[in-house]
Amino acid sequence: MKALLLVDIQNGFCPGGNLAVADGDAVVPVANRLIENGGYGLIVASQDWHPPGHGSFASSHPGKQPFEMGELSGKPQVMWPDHCVQNTPDADFHPELNVAAIDHVQRKGENPDVDSYSAFRDNDRNAVTGLDAYLRHKSVGTLDILGLATDYCVRFSALDAVAMLPGVRVRLIEDGCRGIDAEGVSDAIREMRDAGVEIIDSDAAIAG
Incomplete structure (x- = not known):
């Protein structure tokens, strides 16, 4: 089965959010197009x-400033x-995202003592x-x-998808992502490619 993972397309990371990514809302139409036309099971x-x-918030550490x-x-x-606090509009999915098509929501970052960037595990990897x-239960192959x-x-x-799902083909849809820091994005793309992640665009994803 071919599956699509939408990572944190929430108000908090889009323009107007508490931790906005520049042009972050531009991923929404890409996501919706793939949901509609990508052939995902x-x-x-x-x-x-x-x-x-939460312990990752600067406000939880006296004298610390954001970033x-x-x-x-x-x-x-x-x-x-402070961002994506439970039951606040900042934590909601972007209003234009086709949430009705989502089969499963994986919440993360609920433990106040450790951050969770990955959808698969906490940052301490415990x-x-x-x-x-x-x-795996859904027999995802891509x-x-x-x-x-x-x-x-x-x-x-x-x-983590590469590390924790051996045998699964993992692909990053690059035009469906936006980052915080240009140099950090370049480093991330290189690290993902080196780990075995295929870097593609949404047209390639729809094609197969």
Whole structure:
């Protein structure tokens, strides 16, 4: 089966959101086109779902400013603005995304003591979300990935897909992604390609 993973296409990461990615809403029409025309047997979406006061928020660390480096769970951590807090509009999927077509929503980032960029596991790699088991149960053979942001949640989701789903073909739909930092995006694309992720565009995804 061919599946599509939509990574964090939420208000918080789109223009007007608390952690907006430049041009982030441009991924929405790409996602909708693929949902409609990509021939996917399964549509999955990840959703950042942070409790108030999450440890990755700069506001949880006195003296820290957003985008400064800090530490969380013993690992270096970017201190983010408060974003995608549970049950707030910032955490909602973008209103123009075809959410009716989504078969499964995988929430992440619920543990206040560790961040979760990947849709598959926490950043400390100790706790898994269960998405890998779900996709195996559905007999997914090809997994296409797009969303926000290329250099963070998309990157780690794609890398974990390769590591945790052996035998599954993993493809990044590059024109369906936007990133935070241009250099970070380049590094992420290179790292994903080196790990075995195929880098394609939405036309190629629709073609097969």
